[in-house]
Amino acid sequence: MTNLRITEHPILDIPADTKQVHVYFEGKELLAREGETVASALTSYGIRAFRTTRKRHEPRGVFCAIGRCTDCMMTIDGRKNVRTCMTEVKEGMQIERG
Amino acid sequence: MKTYGSDRGFSGEAFVPKEDDDVIICRCEEITRGEIRKAIYDGMRTISEIRRYLRPGMGPCQGMTCERNVRGILARETGLPLSQIPGYRPRSPQRPVTLAELGNESEEEGGGV
Amino acid sequence: MSTKMKADVVVIGSGAVGSATAYFLAKEGKKVIVLEKGHSIGCGQSCRNGGMNKIDGRGLGELPIAIYGLKCWKDLSQDVDTEYVEKGGIRIALDDEQQEYMERFLPFGKEAGLHLQSMTGDQLREKIPEFSPRITGAIYCQEESKMNPLKTTLGIYSAARRLGVTYVSGEEVCALHTRQGRIYAAETKNGNLYEADQILVAAAYGSRQILNTVGIDLPLYSYYEEIFVTEKIPKILDQMFVSAKVTYYGEQQENGTILFGGASGFGNYPNREWYPDSYQDRKRLPAEARALVDLFPCLADTRVVRGWGGWMDISPDDSMMLGETVEIPGLFVACGFSGHGFGVSVPAAKVTSEIMCGKKPGADISHVMYDRFSKHMDMFTGADRNHLINDIQKK
Numbered sequence: 001m002t003n004l005r006i007t008e009h010p011i012l013d014i015p016a017d018t019k020q021v022h023v024y025f026e027g028k029e030l031l032a033r034e035g036e037t038v039a040s041a042l043t044s045y046g047i048r049a050f051r052t053t054r055k056r057h058e059p060r061g062v063f064c065a066i067g068r069c070t071d072c073m074m075t076i077d078g079r080k081n082v083r084t085c086m087t088e089v090k091e092g093m094q095i096e097r098g
Numbered sequence: 099m100k101t102y103g104s105d106r107g108f109s110g111e112a113f114v115p116k117e118d119d120d121v122i123i124c125r126c127e128e129i130t131r132g133e134i135r136k137a138i139y140d141g142m143r144t145i146s147e148i149r150r151y152l153r154p155g156m157g158p159c160q161g162m163t164c165e166r167n168v169r170g171i172l173a174r175e176t177g178l179p180l181s182q183i184p185g186y187r188p189r190s191p192q193r194p195v196t197l198a199e200l201g202n203e204s205e206e207e208g209g210g211v
Numbered sequence: 212m213s214t215k216m217k218a219d220v221v222v223i224g225s226g227a228v229g230s231a232t233a234y235f236l237a238k239e240g241k242k243v244i245v246l247e248k249g250h251s252i253g254c255g256q257s258c259r260n261g262g263m264n265k266i267d268g269r270g271l272g273e274l275p276i277a278i279y280g281l282k283c284w285k286d287l288s289q290d291v292d293t294e295y296v297e298k299g300g301i302r303i304a305l306d307d308e309q310q311e312y313m314e315r316f317l318p319f320g321k322e323a324g325l326h327l328q329s330m331t332g333d334q335l336r337e338k339i340p341e342f343s344p345r346i347t348g349a350i351y352c353q354e355e356s357k358m359n360p361l362k363t364t365l366g367i368y369s370a371a372r373r374l375g376v377t378y379v380s381g382e383e384v385c386a387l388h389t390r391q392g393r394i395y396a397a398e399t400k401n402g403n404l405y406e407a408d409q410i411l412v413a414a415a416y417g418s419r420q421i422l423n424t425v426g427i428d429l430p431l432y433s434y435y436e437e438i439f440v441t442e443k444i445p446k447i448l449d450q451m452f453v454s455a456k457v458t459y460y461g462e463q464q465e466n467g468t469i470l471f472g473g474a475s476g477f478g479n480y481p482n483r484e485w486y487p488d489s490y491q492d493r494k495r496l497p498a499e500a501r502a503l504v505d506l507f508p509c510l511a512d513t514r515v516v517r518g519w520g521g522w523m524d525i526s527p528d529d530s531m532m533l534g535e536t537v538e539i540p541g542l543f544v545a546c547g548f549s550g551h552g553f554g555v556s557v558p559a560a561k562v563t564s565e566i567m568c569g570k571k572p573g574a575d576i577s578h579v580m581y582d583r584f585s586k587h588m589d590m591f592t593g594a595d596r597n598h599l600i601n602d603i604q605k606k
Contacts, residue, residue, distance in 0.1 A: 150361035194514035201500035
C-alpha cells in the first residue's frame, strides 16, 4: 500500500520524530502515528473505502471528518459502528470493515 | 392560504421525474432526491411524514447530514418558505449510548425509582 | 373563515384504523373525509408502535379479529407496502407462575387454529442461544408477525388518498351533532362543519371527549409508554418476543436494529399534566435498557440510537371497543386498542367498514362491542343488550 503521508509542508510544522503505533487493518499491519485518528492512519495508506452500504452496496469512507455523518464507521477491537474519524489509534488495535 | 401540512389533495397527474433524482440525500439510509420527491407526490406533506415513510434521518447520524436538504426539498415541492418547515424532532439519547451505560443508574446519582 | 363539507362518511382519526376504514369504504364507492387533529397523518400510536402483531396473549374477545387479520393483512399487502412477514413470536416466562399464566391461552389459541408450542428455557436457548439463562420457559406462536407501522400507516393513507378520500390535517373535532336522533355532523375547533350520514370515531383517547359531546362515555384511560431502537447489529433472532404478561415487547428489524419497549414499572397512572406531549422521561429509557440486557446479556455493549414514546388508550379489559352506537344511529366507534392495536388495526378496520356498509362482519365482534362495560343502554331502552347487537349486525 502506498504511503500518502506528507513529510514536508511550506506552512505546517510536521515533527519528524512522532512515535509510531502498530495497528492491524484486516490482519495487515499498518504504521500509524501516535495521537492521530484511525481514519487518518487508513487514509495515509490510500485506503479510502471503509465500508459498503447495505442497500446500494456503495463504498463509504471519510465524509465530514468531524464525527457527525457516521459514514466512516468500522469495527474496532470487535466493537461495531465506531466512528474512525473520532477514534485515536492504539497499539495493537484491530480494524475491520463492516 | 397554504400552510405547513395542508393541501393533501391528489391531482391525478403522473409523477414527473427530474434530472437529479438520483442524488443521495440521506447517506445513512441511502435515500435519493427522487424518492423524497415521490414520497411528497404520494401524499407526504410534513417532515415527520417523510421521515416515517422513507426513513431519512433514522440512520446512525439521526438526520445531522440530511435534515437541511430534506426540508429544502419539501419547501420546493410544496411552494412553502423554508422558515415554515420544521426540522426533525430531536430525541434522547443525543448520541448513541450503550445499554449498559444507559441502564447504569445509582441512587447517589439521582437514578433508580 | 369556516367551511362546510359534506360526505358519505366522516372518519375522525387518521391512524391505521381510521385510514384503513376510509380505504375499505372508498373501495366500496363511498365518499369519505378523514379528519386528523395533528399536523401529520397517523402521528399518534400508529406511527409510534413497534409493528409487532402478537396474537398469543390478546384478550380472548379480540381473538376472532386477530385471526381474521391473518387474511386481511395479506390482502392489503398486495396494494400497500406493509413489509408484513410471519416469522412467529415468542412469549417469555421467568418463573413457573408466569409459565402457568401463559399456558392458559393454549386451548383457546389452538381451537382458533393457531400453531402454538410450549417449551422450556433450555429448549428456547437451543434455538436462540442469545436469550438469558434466567428464562425458564416460553410459548412460540407461528402465526405472529411483524410489519412496518410507519410505512403501513402512511401507505394506507397514500392508497386511500388515491381512491379519492379527502384528508384534512390540523383539524381537531370539538363536538358531534345529531339531527332527529341520528348522527349529523362533526364540528371542529377551526369552526368548520363536516356533515355525513355516518361518522366513525377512531381517535384513540381523544374519542372519549368527542363522544361525551353526544352523551356517550367510554371507560378509557390514557397511559404513556416509551420504546427505543439500537444501532444495527448482526442478526440474532427473527421472531418478535413479549413477556408473559405482555409488559414489554421487542424484535430485531430486517436492517439489524433491535427495537424494545414497554412498561418501566414507573407507575400505572402518570399524571397527564406532567407529560403534556409525547415527552421522554429520564427514568424510562434506563429501566428499559436494564430490562433488555436482562433478556439478552450479549447486548450490554450495543448502543441505543433513539428513543421515543406515545400515549395509549386503555380499556378496562385491555381489548378494543367497536360497533355502531345504539344511542345514536350512524355513529360508530373504533378505539380502546390498549397499546396492542396495530396488529389488529387492519382487520378491525375491515369489520368496521363491513358493518358500516350493512354487511355481515368477517369476524365475530360480539365480545368487543363498545358498550360491554356499561348498563346505560339497558336502562335507557329497557331492551336486552344481545338482542340489540344482533339487530345492528343484521342491518
